Amino acid sequence: MTGWWKNRSSAGKVELYTRWSFHSFVFLEIFSFGLPGLASPDNHAPFLVSSAVFLALCVQSVLVGVLTSKSLDWLLGRRERPSRLVVAVTVMTAAACLAVLVLRRTGQLADSLTPMLVFGMSGFGSGALVITLTRVRHMCLVPFVSAAAIGTAAFALGLPAGEVAAYAIGTLLMNLFLAVAYGFSGWLVKAVHELDHARELQAQLAVAEERLRFGRDLHDVMGRNLAVIALKSELAVQLARRERPEAVDQMIEVQRIARESQKEVRDVVRGYREADLAVELEGARGVLNAAGMDCTVEFRTAGRALPAEVQSALGWVVREATTNVLRHGDARSCLIRLTAGKDSGAVTLLVENDGAPETPAGPPGSGLAGLRERLAAVDGTLTAGPAGGGRFRLRAEVPGQRLREAEVGA
Numbered sequence: 001m002t003g004w005w006k007n008r009s010s011a012g013k014v015e016l017y018t019r020w021s022f023h024s025f026v027f028l029e030i031f032s033f034g035l036p037g038l039a040s041p042d043n044h045a046p047f048l049v050s051s052a053v054f055l056a057l058c059v060q061s062v063l064v065g066v067l068t069s070k071s072l073d074w075l076l077g078r079r080e081r082p083s084r085l086v087v088a089v090t091v092m093t094a095a096a097c098l099a100v101l102v103l104r105r106t107g108q109l110a111d112s113l114t115p116m117l118v119f120g121m122s123g124f125g126s127g128a129l130v131i132t133l134t135r136v137r138h139m140c141l142v143p144f145v146s147a148a149a150i151g152t153a154a155f156a157l158g159l160p161a162g163e164v165a166a167y168a169i170g171t172l173l174m175n176l177f178l179a180v181a182y183g184f185s186g187w188l189v190k191a192v193h194e195l196d197h198a199r200e201l202q203a204q205l206a207v208a209e210e211r212l213r214f215g216r217d218l219h220d221v222m223g224r225n226l227a228v229i230a231l232k233s234e235l236a237v238q239l240a241r242r243e244r245p246e247a248v249d250q251m252i253e254v255q256r257i258a259r260e261s262q263k264e265v266r267d268v269v270r271g272y273r274e275a276d277l278a279v280e281l282e283g284a285r286g287v288l289n290a291a292g293m294d295c296t297v298e299f300r301t302a303g304r305a306l307p308a309e310v311q312s313a314l315g316w317v318v319r320e321a322t323t324n325v326l327r328h329g330d331a332r333s334c335l336i337r338l339t340a341g342k343d344s345g346a347v348t349l350l351v352e353n354d355g356a357p358e359t360p361a362g363p364p365g366s367g368l369a370g371l372r373e374r375l376a377a378v379d380g381t382l383t384a385g386p387a388g389g390g391r392f393r394l395r396a397e398v399p400g401q402r403l404r405e406a407e408v409g410a
Contacts (some may be wrong), residue, residue: 010330011189011196018185019072025124026065030058033120045108053103053117056096060121063089064128068182071131075190086132093125098153101167105157115170122146123174127182139183143175195292203326206287218265225261229254277311280318281336287322288334293353298337306347310398313374314338314349317382317396320367321351324394331355345400356392371396 008016034057045053067089070082097118104114126146130139151168159167232254239247281297288295306314318336325331334353341348372382380398387393 009196011192014192015072015076015189018189019069021185022068022072023065026061029061029064029120029124033057033116044110045103049103049108053100053109056099057117057121060089060092060096061124063092064124067128068131071128072186072189075131075186076193081132086129089125089128093121094149096121097150101153101157101159105159115167118150118167119170119174122150122171123178126175127178130179130183131186139179143172143179146175147172222261222265225257225264229257232257277306277315277318277338280315281338284318284322284336288325293325293331294333296335298335298339300339310347310378313378313380314347314396314398316374317349317371317394318351320371321394324367325351325353341400347398349396351394352387352391354389354391356386356390
């Protein structure tokens with residue numbers, strides 16, 4: 001059960017909570033507005049009348065529950081607007097409220113029971129209709145139209161003026177409250193899903209931009225060289241057919257250009273695979289802040305310039321840790337701290353975030369194993385795991401001895 005909840009995204013959790021809140025309103029309407037009044041000693045209506053009213057209340061509340069569920073799917077773009085169900089709920093709510101008022105007018109329902117039934121059915125019905133609308137001004141009209149309809153029906157049935165006003169005002173207040181509750185809940189679910197979708201698009205755009213950059217660099221390196229190789233090869237073929245000795249010189253030139261191209265491609269790939277630590281730290285701050293997290297980056301190395309291989313290894317740790325923070329858990333704050341020890345000279349990278357699940361949702365991935373392999377190349381170590389209080393801590397350390405060896409080698 002815990003994994004069933006924790007494995008969901010933030011948008012999925014909000015949607016599930018809202019959907020089941022709407023489902024609970026079905027039972028709230030039945031057991032709070034219908035059953036207590038009809039089962040109370042003040043109700044002297046015949047059994048068939050009470051049963052018919054209770055059945056109508058149950059049918060109306062179930063229709064409202066189905067409408068809210070389908071309306072959420074419509075808000076999230078999963079289905080068309082449930083127009084027929086909107087008409088069914090409107091007609092059923094109006095007919096049930098009118099029947100209750102008629103029974104009140106004929107004396108078959110007590111004065112104290114009728115308002116509870118009318119307010120409950122009209123309120124929940126109006127709330128369900130609100131989330132099927134797209135414009136705020138239309139949503140605001142629903143409670144007023146409902147209150148006007150109830151007041152007009154009570155007046156037409158000849159009820160006292162004070163009672164007519166009480167029905168109209170009570171209906172308006174109840175409908176306003178539930179309309180705001182339903183409308184805000186629907187807006188919240190839609191907004192959270194749009195934010196989640198925007199985050200996914202941002203990640204996809206970042207990947208696409210990096211692919212374009214790599215393709216552009218590779219094209220700049222290889223485009224001219226390949227064109228020269230093609231031209232010189234064609235020239236060498238023509239010279240060879242004429243048995244000219246210059247053909248050998250042209251092929252030697254082709255061989256030289258090909259070797260230079262190999263070297264340039266390796267340089268491009270090496271630059272692509274190596275991670276610059278300062279760039280990765282700033283990139284992590286920007287990405288996590290854009291995702292709505294409070295990211296703090298502390299960079300203190302006591303004025304030391306870290307060797308390129310150490311920067312590359314720690315840069316990959318920052319990149320992988322940032323990806324894990326975005327993918328797993330529900331983080332709201334993240335701390336990234338890079339420090340160099342005064343005595344030992346060791347460099348330590350700490351990444352800590354909140355919102356981490358107490359137990360991992362699935363088998364461990366290969367990301368951390370890959371980081372350990374990269375750090376092992378510079379004699380570094382990596383530890384990662386829960387830090388208590390819903391926090392997750394990743395710590396990478398490169399010993400000072402290795403840094404001194406790298407500096408001497410440079």
